[in-house]
Each structure stands twice: as structure tokens, then as C-alpha cells.
Amino acid sequence: MTTTQIAFLKGHGTENDFVIVPDPDNAVDLPASVVAGLCDRRAGIGGDGLLHVVRSAAHPEALAMADEAEWFMDYRNADGSIAEMCGNGVRVFARYLQRSGAVQAGDLAVATRGGLKKVHLAKDGDITVSMGRAELPGTDVTVTVDGRSWGTRNVSMGNPHAVAFVEDLAHAGDLHTGPSFVPAAVYPDGVNIEFVVDRGPRHVAMRVHERGSGETRSCGTGACAVAVAAARRDGADPAVTGVPVTYTVDLPGGTLVITEHPDGGIEMTGPAVIVAQGKIDSAWLETLNG
Numbered sequence: 335m336t337t338t339q340i341a342f343l344k345g346h347g348t349e350n351d352f353v354i355v356p357d358p359d360n361a362v363d364l365p366a367s368v369v370a371g372l373c374d375r376r377a378g379i380g381g382d383g384l385l386h387v388v389r390s391a392a393h394p395e396a397l398a399m400a401d402e403a404e405w406f407m408d409y410r411n412a413d414g415s416i417a418e419m420c421g422n423g424v425r426v427f428a429r430y431l432q433r434s435g436a437v438q439a440g441d442l443a444v445a446t447r448g449g450l451k452k453v454h455l456a457k458d459g460d461i462t463v464s465m466g467r468a469e470l471p472g473t474d475v476t477v478t479v480d481g482r483s484w485g486t487r488n489v490s491m492g493n494p495h496a497v498a499f500v501e502d503l504a505h506a507g508d509l510h511t512g513p514s515f516v517p518a519a520v521y522p523d524g525v526n527i528e529f530v531v532d533r534g535p536r537h538v539a540m541r542v543h544e545r546g547s548g549e550t551r552s553c554g555t556g557a558c559a560v561a562v563a564a565a566r567r568d569g570a571d572p573a574v575t576g577v578p579v580t581y582t583v584d585l586p587g588g589t590l591v592i593t594e595h596p597d598g599g600i601e602m603t604g605p606a607v608i609v610a611q612g613k614i615d616s617a618w619l620e621t622l623n624g
């Protein structure tokens with residue numbers, strides 16, 4: 335870990351909040367212990383995850399995308415684990431790039447572990463991201479909370495989701511710990527679990543327990559997974575009808591609008607806000623290195 339003071343920002347998208355570490359040259363070492371310390375809500379800055387902002391050309395995992403996307407979102411969960419993709423994170427990442435002057439309003443490609451994501455960045459207002467296609471692997475699991483069990487629809491948005499349709503969001507319990515699921519072997523690296531109720535035609539509400547972060551107030555990839563699972567349950571498939579399908583997804587921290595197109599591409603629209611910036615105390619940072 336370098337001892338020079340490291341800049342950070344704090345931002346959120348529908349209250350899914352992130353510590354942002356701008357590091358164009360990939361010079362900052364971020365082992366899991368450091369990420370977990372920064373994301374700690376009592377002893378650190380606090381966040382559901384961390385967005386490490388690196389030039390694609392400077393990161394081995396993004397080098398192959400450098401010709402198409404100048405910037406790589408090196409996303410980490412609050413416990414320091416690595417995830418393939420973060421939907422709210424990519425909007426906040428784009429907002430940070432815009433605010434810092436690194437990019438202008440318009441269309442922007444961002445490299446992620448889940449591949450290239452195209453972001454449409456208006457001058458202000460909501461941000462739309464082309465999230466790619468959902469995969470429905472069909473290896474569904476059974477989730478149990480407080481003695482109630484539900485079969486899930488498993489959806490991959492680059493990262494794994496298990497979507498359970500429930501009668502009441504309160505049935506998800508306090509979500510202080512991850513809900514148990516069987517067979518556990520389906521997700522050896524864990525899974526994000528969504529609990530969903532209907533609010534009206536093509537309008538649902540959800541809670542989520544995120545792998546590596548616990549219950550969060552929003553999950554962008556989760557909202558996309560939920561919209562696709564709800565559409566299939568409702569007999570809607572744009573690939574069959576040729577007509578895009580839009581779901582409004584309410585989360586504890588706000589609302590996301592998800593559209594699935596006939597080619598399978600999914601667009602997510604929602605807000606992204608930068609709320610603070612500062613410097614990380616280098617002496618404290620040293621203590622996080624284990």
C-alpha cells in the first residue's frame with residue numbers, strides 16, 4: 335500500500351452506496367482486508383461495495399477491452415470479494431467520470447468483468463445502461479427463510495441471481511444473514527437472492543440479499559433479473575413477440591425501470607449521485623493491510 339494520501343468519493347444509485355477510489359494507473363493495492371475496512375459502516379467510510387476506477391489499459395483483467403472502453407470498473411463487494419458486475423455501480427461509475435471531466439455527456443463504454451457495458455449519460459438526470467442479455471440456466475434452487483420455502487427462477491446477469499416470488503416482502507425476514515438455499519452445490523461461490531411481490535401490471539417490488547454485502551437497499555443486476563423472471567412468469571418474452579417489455583421495479587432505496595428488447599438486450603434506467611469526496615487517512619489505511 336502506498337503511503338501517499340488516497341482520494342475517495344462516496345456515491346449511490348437508488349441508495350446502493352459505494353466508496354469510489356479513482357486510480358487511473360492501477361497504483362493502489364486493494365486487498366480484501368482494505369476494501370472491507372473502507373466499506374465498514376462504523377469503522378470505515380461505509381458502503382455496499384467499492385468502485386475502483388482504473389484505465390482499462392492499466393488493468394490485466396481489462397486490457398483486452400482497452401480499445402473499446404477507456405475505463406474499467408474494478409468492482410468489489412463490501413466484504414472485499416470480487417463480483418462480475420454491479421448495475422447500480424456502473425451508473426455511479428459513469429457519473430463519477432462525468433463529474434471529474436474524464437468523459438462528457440453522451441454514450442460511453444465501460445469495461446467490467448461482465449464485459450463491455452454501454453452507458454447513456456445525459457447532462458443530468460437518470461442514466462441508462464445496456465446491461466446485455468440475461469441467461470436463465472434452469473438450475474433453480476429452493477430458498478428458505480423462517481420456515482417458509484420458495485422455488486426460485488435463477489437468472490445470470492453476468493453475476494448470479496435467484497429470484498423468489500413471495501406473498502409479502504416481510505416474509506424475507508430480517509435478512510441479517512444470507513437465506514439458506516438447496517442444493518448448495520448450484521452456487522458454490524454464493525448467490526444474490528431477490529424476494530419479489532407484485533405491485534400492478536408490469537410493476538413489482540423487491541428486497542435483496544446480496545452476495546458479499548448483505549441486504550442492500552437496491553441491486554441493479556438484481557432488478558434486471560427480477561424483471562426477466564417476472565416477464566417469463568407472466569408469459570412475456572420479447573424474443574417471441576418482437577415487442578419490448580418494460581417492468582418498473584421498486585426497491586427500498588428507489589425505483590429502476592428495466593426494458594428487455596426482442597434481441598434479448600436489457601436496458602436499466604435509474605439515478606446516480608455523488609455525495610462526498612475526501613482523502614483517506616494514510617496511517618489508518620496502513621492498519622487495514624492485515
Ligand SMILES: N[C@@H](CCC[C@H](N)C(=O)O)C(=O)O
Nearest residue numbers: 417420421422493553554555
Ligand atoms: N449491487 C449490485 C450487485 C453487486 C454484486 C453482487 N453483490 C454479487 O456479488 O454478484 C448491483 O447493483 O447490481
